[in-house]
Amino acid sequence: MDTINKETNENETNEETNEGLNKTNSLEEFYAGSGILVTGATGFVGIGLLEKLMRVCPGIAAIFILIRPKTNETIEQRFKKIIDDPIYDNIKAKHPSVLSKVYPVKGDVSLPDLGLSREDRNLLLEKVNIVFHSAATVRFNEPLHVAVNVNTKGTARVIELWSELKHPISFVHVSTAFSNANLHEIEEKVYTTSLKASEVIDMCDKFDERSINEIENRILKTYPNTYTFSKNLAEQVVASKCKDLPVAIVRPSIVGASLEEPCPGWIHNISASTGIFLLISKGCATAILARKDAKLDVVPIDFVVDTIICTAWHVTLQRGHEVKVYNCTSNANPYKWGQMKDTMVKCSIETPLNDTLWYPGCPMIANRYIYNVRSVIPYVLLAFVIDIFLRLRCSKPIMMKLLKNGHKLFTSVTYFTTHEWTFQRDNCSDLARKVKMLNDSGMVKLDLRDMDWEKYVAIYLMGIRKFILKQEFKSIARQRLARLYWIHQVTKISGIIILLWIILYFVY
Numbered sequence: 001m002d003t004i005n006k007e008t009n010e011n012e013t014n015e016e017t018n019e020g021l022n023k024t025n026s027l028e029e030f031y032a033g034s035g036i037l038v039t040g041a042t043g044f045v046g047i048g049l050l051e052k053l054m055r056v057c058p059g060i061a062a063i064f065i066l067i068r069p070k071t072n073e074t075i076e077q078r079f080k081k082i083i084d085d086p087i088y089d090n091i092k093a094k095h096p097s098v099l100s101k102v103y104p105v106k107g108d109v110s111l112p113d114l115g116l117s118r119e120d121r122n123l124l125l126e127k128v129n130i131v132f133h134s135a136a137t138v139r140f141n142e143p144l145h146v147a148v149n150v151n152t153k154g155t156a157r158v159i160e161l162w163s164e165l166k167h168p169i170s171f172v173h174v175s176t177a178f179s180n181a182n183l184h185e186i187e188e189k190v191y192t193t194s195l196k197a198s199e200v201i202d203m204c205d206k207f208d209e210r211s212i213n214e215i216e217n218r219i220l221k222t223y224p225n226t227y228t229f230s231k232n233l234a235e236q237v238v239a240s241k242c243k244d245l246p247v248a249i250v251r252p253s254i255v256g257a258s259l260e261e262p263c264p265g266w267i268h269n270i271s272a273s274t275g276i277f278l279l280i281s282k283g284c285a286t287a288i289l290a291r292k293d294a295k296l297d298v299v300p301i302d303f304v305v306d307t308i309i310c311t312a313w314h315v316t317l318q319r320g321h322e323v324k325v326y327n328c329t330s331n332a333n334p335y336k337w338g339q340m341k342d343t344m345v346k347c348s349i350e351t352p353l354n355d356t357l358w359y360p361g362c363p364m365i366a367n368r369y370i371y372n373v374r375s376v377i378p379y380v381l382l383a384f385v386i387d388i389f390l391r392l393r394c395s396k397p398i399m400m401k402l403l404k405n406g407h408k409l410f411t412s413v414t415y416f417t418t419h420e421w422t423f424q425r426d427n428c429s430d431l432a433r434k435v436k437m438l439n440d441s442g443m444v445k446l447d448l449r450d451m452d453w454e455k456y457v458a459i460y461l462m463g464i465r466k467f468i469l470k471q472e473f474k475s476i477a478r479q480r481l482a483r484l485y486w487i488h489q490v491t492k493i494s495g496i497i498i499l500l501w502i503i504l505y506f507v508y
Contacts, residue, residue: 026440030313032059034169035127039109039158040135041065042078044255044268045174048305049132051087051262054102056443058095062127066107066114066135079104087262109135109154114161121161129167130312133158134174140225140272140412144216145204151230153201156237163241170246170312177253177297177329177423179232181415182222187424188325190239190249195219197233197240224415239323248315252304253297253329253423254416257463259456260445261302265463272413273298278464279409280341281348283358283484284402289371289410290364290417292338297329297421299448300456304328306444307428314431326431327423335453337417338364343457351461352481354471357402359481359488366418 024030036053040046046065053063065082067075082088083099091098105124108115116124135158137150155173162171180191203215216226223229235249257267257274267274279285307328315324341364348360365371387397410417432446465471 024313024438026438027309027313027435027443028057028059028440031057031130033061034129035061036063037066037124037128037131037161038063039066039107039131039133040174042067042082043134043136043138044271044301045134045252045304045308046132047082047085047087047268048258048262048266048301049134049308050082050102051091052302052305052309054088054091054095054098055262056440058098060098060101063102064105064124064128065102066109067104068108068110068115069106075104075106087266090262109157110150112157114157116161124161125164126166128165129169131158131162131165131171132174132308132312133172134308136174136227136231138227138271140227142226142230143212144219144226144230145212147226147230148200148204148233151227152197152233152237155234156241159238159241168246170248170315171242172308172312172315173234173238173247173249174308175235175249175251176228176231177251177327177421178224178228178416179235179251181224181228181419181421183421184419185422185424186327188327188427190235190323190325191232192236193229193232197236200233225412235325242323244319244321245323246316246319248311248324248326250304250308250311250326250328251423252307253299255301255304256298256456257300257460257467258302259300259451259459261305265459265461265466266301267460267463267467270468272409272416274464274468275409276413277344277460278468279402279406280344280360280362281353281356281461281464283348283356283360284406285362285410286403286406287362287371287374287410288337288341288364288417289366289368289414290337290341291366291420292336292341292364294337294418295334295420296337296340297334297423298340299328299330303445303448306446307431310431310435310444310446314434317434324427326427327425328428329423329425330448330451333449333451333453339453340457343454344461347458347461349481351458351473352477353465353469354474354477354480355469356477356481356484359484368414 031053038046038050041050050063050065053060065079067078069075070078083102088099105120106115106117107120113121133155135150135154137147139147142150159171162168177186180186183191200215204212207215219226219229223232238247238249254273255271257265270278276285276288307326311324311326341362345360345362348356352360363374365374384400387400390397428446435441435444435446465473
């Protein structure tokens with residue numbers, strides 16, 4: 001890191017810097033010579049952001065990525081895993097020198113002072129100009145004190161670092177469109193809660209476990225989970241500490257596989273939405289508790305990354321008193337849950353997965369009680385019988401486990417499949433208009449109004465096959481699906497006959 005060279009005019013004021021930025025003719029020019037810090041660089045959004053910055057802005061002086069060491073893995077090993085991903089092959093071929101500008105830094109947003117050594121902290125303060133904060137725990141069921149420490153206090157720690165930078169340009173905090181899930185219409189502004197962020201932080205720091213659990217239970221009567229609540233608190237921290245500064249909050253909705261970049265269908269891990277699509281494709285989804293007519297707000301990862309990259313520039317153009325918020329959603333071209341499920345089933349039948357376990361297709365049920373009956377009871381006996389058959393073949397029984405895990409997953413996302421939101425997008429629209437005036441506006445996509453959702457679902461399924469399951473399509477998969485179809489039909493007919501027999505038995 002000591003070899004980093006960046007020309008900096010020590011006498012230049014921040015006002016003069018921003019005046020120069022306003023005259024920027026391209027995003028590449030805006031980022032040229034700048035030092036970047038990315039937190040959460042091992043996550044889905046962080047990896048996508050890092051790849052795009054390296055690919056389209058090779059003039060960047062340095063990119064520092066904050067990496068948390070693991071018990072059995074050093075930050076160097078974790079960094080190598082990131083760079084060894086095939087999505088970086090194009091960069092290695094066209095801009096190999098950019099790789100030498102990326103520096104892993106040992107740190108952890110859950111620790112005081114981000115867990116940075118004094119040497120690393122001083123280096124970041126001297127060399128970093130733009131900060132992208134995407135680190136977070138995204139587990140819905142995280143205990144309140146854990147979610148608050150990582151998502152809320154972690155954000156405060158990153159802001160503290162940014163406020164001490166010698167030559168700051170902008171700061172972008174990546175939140176979630178569902179940070180105010182208790183509302184139906186969400187504007188591009190920071191909303192307050194009955195409990196202030198500082199109060200919740202103090203409670204989590206000082207109260208015992210039982211008291212914190214009581215607070216958590218009270219919060220969950222309004223918010224769907226601790227994740228959305230802690231992200232709301234984080235936004236309040238940003239708003240209170242960063243007034244009159246070039247700071248922005250980007251709120252992506254459900255982040256899905258890429259549409260085009262770095263390659264179609266790229267996805268890094270199994271999120272809640274990806275898990276649902278995977279279960280549907282494998283035929284493991286018995287039923288989904290959802291409203292067919294409810295709007296599904298999903299955005300491709302490349303759309304999210306482009307918004308974040310452009311926001312860092314846009315927020316420097318006109319300084320406002322309040323922190324700018326950008327609702328990064330597909331609200332302009334909505335798709336419904338029922339449409340998404342039907343398209344996913346259709347694609348799963350046209351190009352089936354190699355290891356499909358049952359014929360794809362599952363009903364969407366809005367009533368919780370009917371869902372509980374339809375999704376579990378009819379399938380328990382069948383799953384039990386299949387597991388016995390697998391044991392006799394000396395194979396690992398998996399059906400009961402899949403049934404249980406699927407039910408758990410669908411239950412965890414019920415709030416999002418049974419509600420819908422309308423998001424105001426004025427700042428995002430202004431961002432898109434301003435970016436069009438830049439010379440390299442073609443390198444980003446900020447408008448989903450012409451989105452072909454059926455095509456995207458097919459790309460998403462292809463990405464699940466390639467990047468999650470690591471499999472190529474085999475023609476034998478169609479033969480397997482054909483057999484499963486007839487087994488499915490026989491099972492349905494048998495079930496109807498048994499049900500009629502039971503009814504006749506009790507009636508007569």
